[in-house]
Amino acid sequence: MCPVSIVCPTTQIIVSPGSNLSHMDARKRENLTIVELPKSRSAVSAPPILVASTHTVDYCCGNCGAVLLHADVGQVYGLLIHCTGCGSYNSTEG
Secondary structure, eight states: OOOEEEEOSSEEEEEOTTOOGGGOOOEEEEEOEEEOOOTTOOOEEESSOEESSSSSEEEEOTTTOOEEEEEOTTOOOSOEEEETTTOOEEESOO
């Protein structure tokens, strides 16, 4: 049996069959800002998910919702991320 994913606007919980939900950590989810890629800038691509730190916030594509980055709040600035899922460019600047 496959894991079940429960998604709401701020939290995603992935539950494996037979697991106890009360023992799981839920990550906060934040959508990144969609931008056009400036001609003088480059971008990194994700997924696979970029990891700045663990057990933190899931930063998601502002267009399709794919998780692009795990980082602490305020940890990553000035990064452009190209979503490999939908092709959108996302900025870590709010």
